Amino acid sequence: MAKLTNAYITFQELDEIILLLNNISDYDLSGYSKSSLKRRVQRIMALEKMDIVDLKNAITNIEGFQTFLMNEITVNVTEMFRDPDYYTALRTEVFPYLETFPRIKLWSAGCSTGEEVYSLAILLSEANLYDRSFIYGTDINGQVIETAKKAIYPLKNIKLYTENYIATTGANSLSTYYTAMYDAAIFNQQIRKNILFSQHNLATDSIFNEFQFISCRNVLIYFDPELQKKVLNLLYNSLSEFGFLCLGSKEKLLYSDLRAKFKLVNRDFNIYQKIK
Amino acid sequence: MTAVAKNIILIGGSAGSYPIIIQIIEALPVYFRAAIIVLIHRNARYETHMEETLTKKSGRVISQANDKEPILQNSIYFATPGYHLLVEPGYTFALDSSEPVAFSRPSIDVLFESAADVYQKDCTAFLLSGANKDGANGISHIDQMGGQTFIQSPDEALITTMPLSAIEQSETSTIYSNQEIISYFRNLT
Numbered sequence: 001m002a003k004l005t006n007a008y009i010t011f012q013e014l015d016e017i018i019l020l021l022n023n024i025s026d027y028d029l030s031g032y033s034k035s036s037l038k039r040r041v042q043r044i045m046a047l048e049k050m051d052i053v054d055l056k057n058a059i060t061n062i063e064g065f066q067t068f069l070m071n072e073i074t075v076n077v078t079e080m081f082r083d084p085d086y087y088t089a090l091r092t093e094v095f096p097y098l099e100t101f102p103r104i105k106l107w108s109a110g111c112s113t114g115e116e117v118y119s120l121a122i123l124l125s126e127a128n129l130y131d132r133s134f135i136y137g138t139d140i141n142g143q144v145i146e147t148a149k150k151a152i153y154p155l156k157n158i159k160l161y162t163e164n165y166i167a168t169t170g171a172n173s174l175s176t177y178y179t180a181m182y183d184a185a186i187f188n189q190q191i192r193k194n195i196l197f198s199q200h201n202l203a204t205d206s207i208f209n210e211f212q213f214i215s216c217r218n219v220l221i222y223f224d225p226e227l228q229k230k231v232l233n234l235l236y237n238s239l240s241e242f243g244f245l246c247l248g249s250k251e252k253l254l255y256s257d258l259r260a261k262f263k264l265v266n267r268d269f270n271i272y273q274k275i276k
Numbered sequence: 277m278t279a280v281a282k283n284i285i286l287i288g289g290s291a292g293s294y295p296i297i298i299q300i301i302e303a304l305p306v307y308f309r310a311a312i313i314v315l316i317h318r319n320a321r322y323e324t325h326m327e328e329t330l331t332k333k334s335g336r337v338i339s340q341a342n343d344k345e346p347i348l349q350n351s352i353y354f355a356t357p358g359y360h361l362l363v364e365p366g367y368t369f370a371l372d373s374s375e376p377v378a379f380s381r382p383s384i385d386v387l388f389e390s391a392a393d394v395y396q397k398d399c400t401a402f403l404l405s406g407a408n409k410d411g412a413n414g415i416s417h418i419d420q421m422g423g424q425t426f427i428q429s430p431d432e433a434l435i436t437t438m439p440l441s442a443i444e445q446s447e448t449s450t451i452y453s454n455q456e457i458i459s460y461f462r463n464l465t
Binding site (some may be wrong): 004010011033034035036038039040075077218220221222224225228248250251252 | 342343344356359360362363364365370371372373374375386389390393394420
C-alpha cells in the first residue's frame with residue numbers, strides 16, 4: 001500500500017505553519033478555509049520536495065520564501081467574461097443604474113491576473129460609460145498584479161475568452177480590443193486607460209476609496225465565516241449609497257445584519273445593491 | 277434540528293454512472309445516520325437539473341452543497357459543477373475554484389482526500405463508472421486514513437477506465453457488483 005508522502009500534513013501541522021507565519025511575517029492565514037489551504041500547502045511541499053521541517057525552516061530562514069509561499073497559496077484561476085450571463089446581467093440590471101452616477105468608480109477585489117478588470121472595461125466602453133469610469137484592480141498576490149498591468153494574455157486562452165464574450169452578446173468582436181502577435185494578445189490602450197492595479201490584502205488592509213460598484217467573486221469561499229463577515233463589512237463600508245456588490249455565483253450574502261442593508265438585484269449571480 | 281453527520285458516504289462517478297446513482301437514491305431508507313455526498317462530473321456550462329429531477333423521483337430534498345454549510349445526518353448533497361468540493365474540520369463544506377484536477381472540477385480526488393482528512397475511519401467511498409482516472413488517488417488516500425472504499429465492478433460499470441485505475445492503485449478496496457452496491461445503501465441505518 002502506498003504510504004502517505006512527505007508532503008502530507010495534518011490539520012495540526014497546518015495550524016503550526018499559520019502560527020509561525022503570524023509570528024514572523026505580516027501574513028495572516030488564520031481566517032482561511034482550512035481544507036483548501038491544506039491542499040495548497042501540500043501542493044507546494046510536493047513541488048518543492050519539502051517535508052514539514054523543511055517548510056518551517058524555509059519560512060523562517062530563506063529570504064523571499066514567505067512571499068513565494070503566499071503567491072503559490074492564493075488561487076489565481078480566472079478568465080475573461082467568466083459566467084457570460086453574469087456580464088449580461090450587469091449590462092441589463094446594473095448599468096442602467098450606474099449610468100445615473102456622474103463618476104463611476106469600480107473595484108475588482110481579488111482580480112488575479114486582471115481578466116475581469118478588462119472585461120468590465122470592455123462592457124463599460126460598449127455602454128458608453130467608460131470615459132467617466134475608473135476601475136481599481138487589487139489582489140493580495142503582487143506577482144499576478146504585475147501580469148495584470150501588462151494586459152498580455154496567451155493566445156490559447158483568447159479562444160475561450162472570445163466564446164465567453166460572444167455569449168454575453170457583446171456588440172463587437174473581442175478582437176476589436178486587442179492586437180495579436182506571435183502567441184499572445186495585448187489589450188489596446190483604449191481599454192487599458194482608466195485602470196489602476198495595486199496590491200491589497202482583504203484580510204488585513206483597510207478601506208482605500210469609495211466605490212459605486214464592487215466585484216469580489218470567488219474570493220470569500222477561501223475564508224471562514226468570521227473572515228467572510230469581516231471582508232463583507234469592509235466591502236460594505238467601501239460602497240457609496242446605492243452602490244452595487246457582486247459576489248460569486250456560490251457566495252450568498254447570508255449574515256443577517258449585513259443582508260438587511262442590501263437589496264437583492266440578481267439571485268443567480270448574487271448581485272446586491274446597498275440600500276442603507 | 278438535524279444533527280451534524282459523524283460519518284460520511286461519498287459517491288464519485290463520471291460517464292456512465294448516472295443510472296446506478298438513480299438506483300442508489302431510490303433504494304435509500306427514509307432515515308440514515310450518515311451524510312451522503314455525490315460527485316458526478318458534468319459540464320458547468322450546461323444546466324442539468326439533476327438535483328430537481330432526483331428530488332422529484334425520490335421525494336426527498338437533494339440539493340447542491342453550499343460553501344460553509346454544515347454537513348448533516350440523513351442528507352444527500354451533490355457537488356456543484358465548476359467548483360471543487362472540500363470538507364472543513366468543523367464538518368462543513370468549502371468550495372474552491374482552483375485549477376481542475378485530472379481534468380475535472382469538481383474532482384473526485386479532491387473531495388475524497390479532503391473528506392478522509394476530516395472523517396478518517398468514518399469516511400466511506402464508492403467509485404463508479406467513468407472515462408478518466410479521477411478518484412484513484414482519492415480511494416487510496418481514504419484507504420490510508422483508515423476509511424472503507426468500494427469500487428464498482430468493471431464487469432458491470434458502463435465505462436471501466438475509472439474503476440480499473442482505482443483498482444490498480446488500491447490494495448484494500450472492495451469490488452462490488454451493482455447488486456451489492458444497491459443493497460449496501462438499502463440497508464443503511
